[in-house]
Every structure is written in C-alpha cells, then in structure tokens.
Amino acid sequence: xxxxxxxxxxxxxxxxxxxxxxxxxxxxxxxxxxxxxxxxxxxxxxxxxxxxxxxxxxxxxxxxxxxxxxxxxxxxxxxxxxxxxxxxxxxxxxxxxxxxxxxxxxxxxxxxxxxxxxxxxxxxxxxxxxxxxxxxxxxxxxxxxxxxxxxxxxxxxxxxxxxxxxxxxxxxxxxxxxxxxxxxxxxxxxxxxxxxxxxxxxxxxxxxxxxxxxxxxxxxxxxxxxxxxxxxxxxxxxxxxxxxxxxxxxxxxxxxxxxxxxxxxxxxxxxxxxxxxxxxxxxxxxxxxxxxxxxxxxxxxxxxxxxxxxxxxxxxxxxxxxxxxxxxxxxxxxxxxxxxxxxxxxx
Amino acid sequence: xxxxxxxxxxxxxxxxxxxxxxxxxxxxxxxxxxxxxxxxxxxxxxxxxxxxxxxxxxxxxxxxxxxxxxxxxxxxxxxxxxxxxxxxxxxxxxxxxxxxxxxxxxxxxxxxxxxxxxxxxxxxxxxxxxxxxxxxxxxxxxxxxxxxxxxxxxxxxxxxxxxxxxxxxxxxxxxxxxxxxxxxxxxxxxxxxxxxxxxxxxxxxxxxxxxxxxxxxxxxxxxxxxxxxxxxxxxxxxxxxxxxxxxxxxxxxxxxxxxxxxxxxxxxxxxxxxxxxxxxxxxxxxxxxxxxxxxxxxxxxxxxxxxxxxxxxxxxxxxxxxxxxxxxxxxxxx
Numbered sequence: 175x176x177x178x179x180x181x182x183x184x185x186x187x188x189x190x191x192x193x194x195x196x197x198x199x200x201x202x203x204x205x206x207x208x209x210x211x212x213x214x215x216x217x218x219x220x221x222x223x224x225x226x227x228x229x230x231x232x233x234x235x236x237x238x239x240x241x242x243x244x245x246x247x248x249x250x251x252x253x254x255x256x257x258x259x260x261x262x263x264x265x266x267x268x269x270x271x272x273x274x275x276x277x278x279x280x281x282x283x284x285x286x287x288x289x290x291x292x293x294x295x296x297x298x299x300x301x302x303x304x305x306x307x308x309x310x311x312x313x314x315x316x317x318x319x320x321x322x323x324x325x326x327x328x329x330x331x332x333x334x335x336x337x338x339x340x341x342x343x344x345x346x347x348x349x350x351x352x353x354x355x356x357x358x359x360x361x362x363x364x365x366x367x368x369x370x371x372x373x374x375x376x377x378x379x380x381x382x383x384x385x386x387x388x389x390x391x392x393x394x395x396x397x398x399x400x401x402x403x404x405x406x407x408x409x410x411x412x413x414x415x416x417x418x419x420x421x422x423x424x425x426x427x428x429x430x431x432x433x434x435x436x437x438x439x440x441x442x443x444x445x446x447x448x449x450x451x452x453x454x455x456x457x458x459x460x461x462x463x464x465x466x467x468x469x470x471x472x473x474x475x476x477x478x479x480x481x482x483x484x485x486x487x488x489x490x491x492x493x494x495x496x497x498x499x500x501x502x503x504x505x506x507x508x509x510x511x512x513x514x515x516x517x518x519x520x521x
Numbered sequence: 522x523x524x525x526x527x528x529x530x531x532x533x534x535x536x537x538x539x540x541x542x543x544x545x546x547x548x549x550x551x552x553x554x555x556x557x558x559x560x561x562x563x564x565x566x567x568x569x570x571x572x573x574x575x576x577x578x579x580x581x582x583x584x585x586x587x588x589x590x591x592x593x594x595x596x597x598x599x600x601x602x603x604x605x606x607x608x609x610x611x612x613x614x615x616x617x618x619x620x621x622x623x624x625x626x627x628x629x630x631x632x633x634x635x636x637x638x639x640x641x642x643x644x645x646x647x648x649x650x651x652x653x654x655x656x657x658x659x660x661x662x663x664x665x666x667x668x669x670x671x672x673x674x675x676x677x678x679x680x681x682x683x684x685x686x687x688x689x690x691x692x693x694x695x696x697x698x699x700x701x702x703x704x705x706x707x708x709x710x711x712x713x714x715x716x717x718x719x720x721x722x723x724x725x726x727x728x729x730x731x732x733x734x735x736x737x738x739x740x741x742x743x744x745x746x747x748x749x750x751x752x753x754x755x756x757x758x759x760x761x762x763x764x765x766x767x768x769x770x771x772x773x774x775x776x777x778x779x780x781x782x783x784x785x786x787x788x789x790x791x792x793x794x795x796x797x798x799x800x801x802x803x804x805x806x807x808x809x810x811x812x813x814x815x816x817x818x819x820x821x822x823x824x825x826x827x828x829x830x831x832x833x834x835x836x837x838x839x840x841x842x843x844x845x846x847x848x849x850x851x852x853x854x855x
Contacts, residue, residue: 310837
C-alpha cells in the first residue's frame with residue numbers, strides 16, 4: 175500500500191498543498207474561527223465605544239463566563255456521547271442553597287469543605303441521571319428533564335421562600351469571587367484549572383477518547399470493547415460534579431441565593447455548547463470550543479449592555495445569533511467535508 | 522409460533538397496555554381526588570381543572586405529531602409569549618379584534634415556518650434550532666411589549682376566556698381543545714399524512730425512498746405547531762386578560778412531559794394521540810386534586826417529574842425483568 179502511493183506524493187506542487195492545507199485547517203479548526211469571531215466582536219464594540227475595554231468589564235465577562243463555561247464543559251462531555259443533561263441548572267440551584275445553609279449552621283466551615291459538599295451533591299444527582307440512562311435505559315432527554323423537575327421541586331419544597339444572604343457567608347468564602355491572584359479573580363482561576371484538566375482528559379486519556387468513540391458510533395464502540403455504560407455513567411457523574419461546583423461558585427459570586435437560583439440556565443449552557451460547535455448529534459466538540467462558545471455569548475451580552483441596546487432587544491439578538499451560529503457552523507463543516515471529498519477523489 | 526404480523530401486534534399491544542395503564546391511573550387519581558376533597562367533583566372545580574390545562578393541551582396536540590416524526594419544538598412557549606405580546610400591540614394600534622386574531626395566528630404560522638425552513642434547508646437538528654428560536658421568539662415578545670402588560674381587551678372577548686358553554690361546566694376555551702383533539706387524532710391516526718409521520722420517525726431515509734416528501738412534511742409540522750402555539754397565546758391572553766411578554770414561560774417542558782408521559786417515544790415512530798389525551802387529563806386531575814388537598818405547587822413539580830420518569834422507566838425495568846426471567850427459563854429447559 176505504502177509503496178503504491180508514495181510515487182504520487184512528489185508530483186504534487188508543494189506550494190499549492192501548503193496553501194490549501196492552511197485554508198482547510200482554518201476552516202477545520204472551529205476553535206480558531208470562534209476565536210476570530212470573538213476578536214471581531216470585541217474589536218467592533220471597542221471601536222464604537224472605546225471605554226468598553228476597561229478592567230471592570232473584563233472582570234465581569236470573565237466572572238460570568240467562568241460559571242457558564244464550566245457548565246458548558248460538563249455538558250460537552252455528555253453531548254459528545256449523544257446525550258444531554260438538562261438537570262444542571264437545578265443542580266446549581268440546590269447546591270448553592272445547600273452550601274449556603276451549611277455556612278449558616280457552621281459559619282467557620284473551611285472553603286474546601288464547602289466545595290466538596292457542593293461537588294458531592296452534584297455527584298449524587300449525576301449518579302441518579304447516569305443510572306437512569308444506563309441501567310434504566312431511559313433516554314437522557316427524558317431522564318434529565320425529569321430530574322430537572324424533581325430536584326427543582328425538592329429545592330422549592332425545602333427552601334420555602336427562604337434566602338441565603340451574603341452576610342451569612344464568611345469572608346474567606348466570599349474571596350473566591352472578590353479575591354484575585356496576579357489580577358485574575360480566584361473564581362476564574364478555579365474554572366480555568368478545571369477546564370484545562372477536562373481538556374487534557376478528553377484529548378490525552380483513553381477514557382476521554384472513548385467519549386468521542388461512543389458518540390461517533392455507539393455500536394462500533396461497543397464492538398470495539400468499550401464499556402459504553404460505564405463511560406456514559408462517568409460522563410453524567412462529571413457533569414453533575416461540575417454543576418455542583420458551579421453552584422458553590424455561584425453562591426460565592428452572587429452571595430444571595432434562593433429556590434429559583436440559576437433557573438433556566440440549562441438552555442443557555444446548551445446554546446453555548448452548540449455555538450462552540452459541539453455537535454448535538456455527538457462525537458464532535460472540544461472543551462476549548464465550548465469555552466469559546468460561552469465566551470462569545472458572554473461578550474455579546476456585555477457588549478449589548480455597553481452599546482446601550484435596550485435590554486428588551488438583547489434576548490432577541492442573542493437568539494438570532496445562536497440560530498445563525500448553528501447554521502453557519504453546519505455550512506462550514508459541510509464545505510470542508512466536500513473539499514476533502516474532492517481532494518480524495520482527484521488528489 | 523410467531524404469526525406473520527407479530528411485530529405489528531406487539532407494538533399495538535404495548536400501546537394498548539400503556540393506554541390501559543393510563544386509564545387505571547386516571548381512575549385512581551379521580552377516586553383519590555374525591556376522597557381528598559368533597560369539592561373535587563363539583564361542577565365549578567371540574568370547570569377550573571379543564572380551563573387550567575387549555576394552553577398545554579393545545580400545544581401538546583401538534584407536539585405529539587412532531588415527536589412521532591422524531592423531531593422536537595422547544596420554541597412553542599416563546600411563540601405563545603410573542604403571540605400574546607403581538608396581540609396586545611395590535612389591539613393598541615386600534616385594529617378590530619377579529620383581524621388581530623387572524624394576524625396573530627398568521628404570525629404563529631410564520632414563526633413555525635421559520636423553524637421548519639432552518640431545520641429543513643440546513644439539515645439541522647430541531648433540538649438545536651428551536652433552542653435558538655426559543656430565545657429569539659421570547660426576545661421578540663419583549664421587543665414588542667417590553668415589561669408592560671396590556672389588559673384593556675373588549676369584555677365580549679375576555680368573557681370567552683372565562684365563560685362556560687351554556688349551563689354546563691365546560692369552559693369555553695376547552696371547546697377549542699376538544700375540536701383540536703378530534704382533528705389531530707384523525708390526522709395522526711387515520712390519514713396518509715399521519716401514517717407518514719410514523720414512517721419518518723422510524724426511519725427518515727427509508728421514508729424518503731418510499732416516496733414521502735420528508736422536507737415538506739416537516740415544514741407543515743412546524744407550521745402547525747407555530748399556529749397552535751399562537752392560538753394558545755390568544756386563549757391565554759383572554760383567559761387572564763393580560764398580554765405580557767413573559768406569558769407561558771417554561772411551558773415547553775410541561776408540554777413535552779405530557780406528550781412523553783402519554784407513551785410517545787422520544788426517538789419517534791411510536792405513540793398514539795389517545796395516550797397523550799389521557800396523559801393530559803391525568804396531569805390536570807392530579808394537579809387539581811393535590812392543590813385542593815393543600816399540597817404545595819412545589820410538590821406538584823416533583824409529581825410531574827416523577828410521572829414523566831416512571832412512564833419510561835417502569836416499562837423498561839419490566840422488559841428487563843422479563844428478559845432475565847426468559848433467559849433463566851431457557852437455561853433451565855436446556
């Protein structure tokens with residue numbers, strides 16, 4: 175095989191291949207495309223309103239995007255396997271309130287214990303989701319839609335109009351959002367560490383690659399000896415744990431939480447993943463892409479505020495952008511696929 | 522020995538089993554409701570009960586067709602909200618009410634057409650597209666009306682939202698649900714269009730090759746869904762005498778829960794309208810009974826979730842248990 179093909183290789187004009195492969199790689203690297211979109215967005219807004227580029231705005235964007243970005247990363251792992259986790263917002267809500275009440279009872283609880291408590295709550299709900307999907311054979315949309323309801327309902331029943339205020343939280347905990355290391359808020363650093371860890375897991379580890387294999391072709395993955403159920407379970411556990419952690423970060427950032435905390439953000443998270451070109455049909459997507467998706471949506475949000483667009487227009491514009499992003503992404507992916515097919519046929 | 526039509530009859534039998542189960546649940550919840558509160562079976566209460574799920578039912582009818590065809594429409598509640606806002610704006614512009622209603626219905630159909638076109642033309646998953654238009658149409662509702670409410674609709678129309686038919690306990694808007702239920706049941710169960718939905722849901726490629734215009738069918742489905750969501754928006758506005766941008770927020774998940782609890786498979790190709798209608802009535806009855814028994818609305822949310830979950834989980838676990846038993850019996854026989 176090798177010998178038969180190798181003579182054709184030198185025949186190709188090297189300069190042409192180089193140019194083509196560059197164009198293809200730009201189009202193929204969705205992360206790069208998204209990054210360019212992000213720069214254009216920032217540049218355009220700054221051109222209209224030069225005071226857009228100040229530290230306060232930057233801080234706000236990063237703080238807001240960190241929490242949504244974490245959730246989007248968890249969602250990515252689940253979506254890679256053709257599943258979805260709609261329960262994340264409910265998990266964030268219940269984790270934030272539970273950890274807040276722990277602080278009310280134990281005002282001197284160490285920050286790390288608070289985080290572990292939040293992660294524990296998330297793991298428990300993630301385990302239920304995973305068990306429903308793997309052992310119960312319930313489609314993940316149905317399973318996590320149900321746990322969305324059940325967890326939020328339990329949250330309301332427990333909280334009963336109660337509220338946790340920032341005054342109940344110790345300073346050490348509040349410093350997650352207010353404190354900074356080298357000018358970067360602690361909360362952003364925490365998110366960054368988790369995102370990098372997840373990215374390495376998905377790229378470098380066998381377990382991470384298995385998520386992709388399952389999403390590309392579940393049957394082939396099973397035949398190749400991948401323990402699909404175990405991997406799906408791990409995906410839901412990760413998504414749950416991340417949502418639990420996000421709840422703790424939410425509490426630190428906003429200080430005030432009640433039963434309706436984070437209600438409805440699951441759709442924002444799915445939207446960020448989709449804009450970040452994580453395929454809802456599985457098998458395609460990266461943590462970097464998902465994070466860039468969350469960043470793009472976050473920057474758009476702040477830009478609309480800075481540009482003094484009526485808040486009533488913001489949601490409509492955001493919706494239109496999501497639809498446009500999905501359509502554009504698909505067109506781009508298809509043109510790349512076509513070009514590669516042509517190259518295969520004529521090359 | 523298996524008969525030639527065994528595959529078909531197994532599916533049919535499974536449906537009947539599910540519908541019978543739903544009927545039993547309905548009877549049990551009716552009895553439980555009567556025990557919990559003597560008011561439960563009074564005319565006034567039944568009237569309330571029926572009125573309360575008008576909008577969900579109106580939207581659930583086309584949603585059943587969409588899910589049978591293995592698609593989904595998450596934007597329905599936002600179309601409801603945008604329709605409600607548009608209704609208020611058009612009325613304030615001084616248009617006569619009948620024209621307002623026609624225009625709002627046209628808006629809903631166009632919103633559905635937009636969903637359908639994006640899904641069909643780009644070949645995109647409806648879940649992703651309608652998450653986007655969920656934000657888009659809700660945004661449109663806020664663009665139209667901001668955070669105001671318009672409440673000065675003519676009394677002759679708002680009366681429609683509250684009155685009952687003659688001296689019966691049947692609320693006026695519920696007549697729309699009954700008419701819609703009849704039409705959609707016939708469409709799904711007794712027309713070539715309805716049969717083609719099952720074919721598309723089971724295998725879109727095979728459906729295409731067997732001569733079904735899949736793209737056109739999907740376009741029609743989403744237009745129906747938009748139109749019915751707009752109708753639900755009109756009814757909602759009249760019932761509460763209030764056009765607001767945030768009307769019906771979050772309804773999409775309740776609608777989908779009702780459809781799935783009715784035995785429609787989320788993967789498409791399976792389901793019956795009778796099951797969905799039973800499921801709608803059960804959810805309505807349960808919510809009402811629990812409210813009368815002073816159970817908080819929070820618990821109602823938990824009940825909705827549990828119902829939805831058990832509707833899929835229990836049959837799966839039963840199938841699993843049966844398969845295990847058969848395996849054991851086979852092993853013994855050998």
